[in-house]
Amino acid sequence: MIVSWGYRDESGKYKNLKYSTGQSVNPDKWDKKIYQAKGKYSSGVNIELENIRYNVNKVFNKLEGEVITPDILKSELDVLLGRVKNTIKPKKKDRLILSYLDAYISDMEVGKRRTFRNPLKTISQGTITGFKAFKTKFRNYEKATRKAYTFSDIDMEFYKQFVIWLGEMHAPNSVGKYVKQLKTIMQAALDDGKHNNVAFKKKSFKVTSVLEDKLALSDDELNLLYNTNDLPDYLEKARDLFLIGCFTLQRVSDWHKINKENLRILSDGTKAFELEQKKTGAKVLIPMLDPRLEAIMEKYDYNLPKMPDQKINNCIKIVCRKAGLEDKADRVTTHTARRTGCTIWYKEEIPMSDIMAVSGHKTETEFRKYIRMEKEEAAIRISKHKYFTSRKA
Numbered sequence: 001m002i003v004s005w006g007y008r009d010e011s012g013k014y015k016n017l018k019y020s021t022g023q024s025v026n027p028d029k030w031d032k033k034i035y036q037a038k039g040k041y042s043s044g045v046n047i048e049l050e051n052i053r054y055n056v057n058k059v060f061n062k063l064e065g066e067v068i069t070p071d072i073l074k075s076e077l078d079v080l081l082g083r084v085k086n087t088i089k090p091k092k093k094d095r096l097i098l099s100y101l102d103a104y105i106s107d108m109e110v111g112k113r114r115t116f117r118n119p120l121k122t123i124s125q126g127t128i129t130g131f132k133a134f135k136t137k138f139r140n141y142e143k144a145t146r147k148a149y150t151f152s153d154i155d156m157e158f159y160k161q162f163v164i165w166l167g168e169m170h171a172p173n174s175v176g177k178y179v180k181q182l183k184t185i186m187q188a189a190l191d192d193g194k195h196n197n198v199a200f201k202k203k204s205f206k207v208t209s210v211l212e213d214k215l216a217l218s219d220d221e222l223n224l225l226y227n228t229n230d231l232p233d234y235l236e237k238a239r240d241l242f243l244i245g246c247f248t249l250q251r252v253s254d255w256h257k258i259n260k261e262n263l264r265i266l267s268d269g270t271k272a273f274e275l276e277q278k279k280t281g282a283k284v285l286i287p288m289l290d291p292r293l294e295a296i297m298e299k300y301d302y303n304l305p306k307m308p309d310q311k312i313n314n315c316i317k318i319v320c321r322k323a324g325l326e327d328k329a330d331r332v333t334t335h336t337a338r339r340t341g342c343t344i345w346y347k348e349e350i351p352m353s354d355i356m357a358v359s360g361h362k363t364e365t366e367f368r369k370y371i372r373m374e375k376e377e378a379a380i381r382i383s384k385h386k387y388f389t390s391r392k393a
Contacts, residue, residue, distance in 0.1 A: 019056075019077055023048055055080040095150040098142070100189050101135045113188075126253070126279035134181040141165060151195035154186060159205050176208040183207070215331045216343040216372035222246055224323040226292055231319065237305040238315030240296050244304065245337025247293035248286045249345070249359040252309050252334040253278040258286075260302035282360040309334055343371045 029039045037045040059076045077083075107113035108123040108131070115121045141162060142148055149158070159179075166175040186200040199205065217225075225239055244255055257275040264272050264285075271288040288294055297304075307315075313333045320329035338359070345355045352364060361367040 019052065019074060021048060021052060022083075052077070052081070095152070095194065097149050097151060097154075097185065097189075098135065098139060100151075100194060101131070101138070101185060104185065104188060105131055105135065121281065124277075124279060124281035126281075130177075131181060131185075134178055134185075137166075137178055138182075151186065151189055151197050154182070154197060155199045156202065156204060159200075163208070172208045179205075180207045214339060214372065215328060215336050217246070217325075217328070217332070217336065217340045219344050221323075221325060221328075222292075222340070222344075224325065225319060228319060228323045231322070234307075234311075235315050235319050235322075238307060238312045239319045240299070241304060241307060241312055242316045242319075242332075242334065242337050243292065244296060245334065246341045246344075247290045247296075248273070249338055249341040249355070250275075250284075250286070251277065251279060251338055252312070256304060256306065258297070258304060263288075263302065277360050280360060280362070282362070284358055284360050286358050339370055339372065342367070346371045 023045050025037045025042075025045060029037055029042065031038045036042070036049065055077055058080065104113065105128060108128050111122045113123060115123060138149075144165065145161075147153075162182075163175055163179065166178055170178075183200050183205070186195075186197070189195055190198070222243065226243060228239065231239065241255055244250075244258055245252060248255075248258055250258070254275060254277050258273050262273045262275050264274050266272055266287075271294070273286040273288065274283070275286070276283050288297070316332050316334075317329045320326070320332050325332075342355060342359055342361075346352065352367060356362075356364070356367055359367070359370075361370065
């Protein structure tokens with residue numbers, strides 16, 4: 001005897017799901033109105049049918065929102081009805097990646113886990129926040145694939161499927177960020193003796209990265225913004241905050257630290273701001289040499305206005321249009337400020353190591369990805385180098 005359920009899929013098409021009861025009933029002994037067996041020996045059959053109906057409802061509730069195929073229905077019911085043993089063994093909690101992630105993040109928060117490069121240095125809040133975001137993303141992937149992953153599951157097949165899934169909702173660099181965090185977790189767990197799986201070390205298990213076409217303004221364009229007058233108060237404040245980012249080479253998360261409390265006078269009389277960056281924990285010293293920077297700081301008595309990041313993003317686009325930068329306005333964000341400052345200083349031939357000391361970049365590779373130098377600009381700079389100018393007739 002076969003029991004059958006029907007439902008309509010997302011397209012409205014009727015689907016039939018069937019399951020064998022393992023029972024047989026003479027057609028004369030079947031009540032078509034109430035779908036039950038009748039007669040002297042019908043109770044056992046009806047109890048079995050009711051048990052199947054009950055467990056079918058459990059399956060549908062369990063898989064709510066998921067695609068249910070005849071094979072999935074059969075395998076779930078076979079386990080619930082005891083027809084086959086559940087071959088899925090409970091996984092040890094300490095082998096589950098999400099369980100390890102919980103402990104990893106907790107250790108960072110209390111200072112038990114330190115940086116790889118310096119065991120005396122605690123993990124920055126920005127890094128902790130990043131791993132919390134990764135944990136959420138990884139949990140969503142487990143829900144999407146209906147599987148709890150252990151360290152031994154992380155192989156090249158996992159990598160390919162994980163990257164494809166991430167790529168459906170994120171840009172290549174964001175995908176690369178999540179893969180990098182996964183590799184960090186795998187390495188930490190390997191060091192902690194939680195597994196011996198080194199598949200993540202393969203060259204093909206790589207962090208994706210592309211050079212994005214991000215904008216950097218010129219110093220002349222900064223002057224246009226700086227000299228734009230008759231702005232409403234909220235636009236003026238957004239413009240000034242954006243320029244602070246340009247002149248100090250700092251991320252938007254650190255702009256509020258540019259204040260009187262962090263102002264120092266160096267041995268040669270130079271004014272500078274000393275702060276610890278929120279994202280990386282790097283300590284930087286920012287000389288206040290640009291007169292436009294000093295003018296803005298004095299304007300607010302070294303107590304800059306506060307404004308949400310998104311509001312600054314919206315406002316600076318409006319200011320750019322008013323300043324005559326219509327072609328670039330839609331691409332300007334708070335991230336543009338730091339990139340602009342780094343690029344301008346680099347083009348002015350300030351040594352890269354000095355710029356990095358101010359911006360907080362740790363490697364030249366990362367810094368070079370950050371600045372924006374057109375090929376023609378690079379060629380012109382080379383042509384003006386003394387090595388070539390000394391050879392001109």
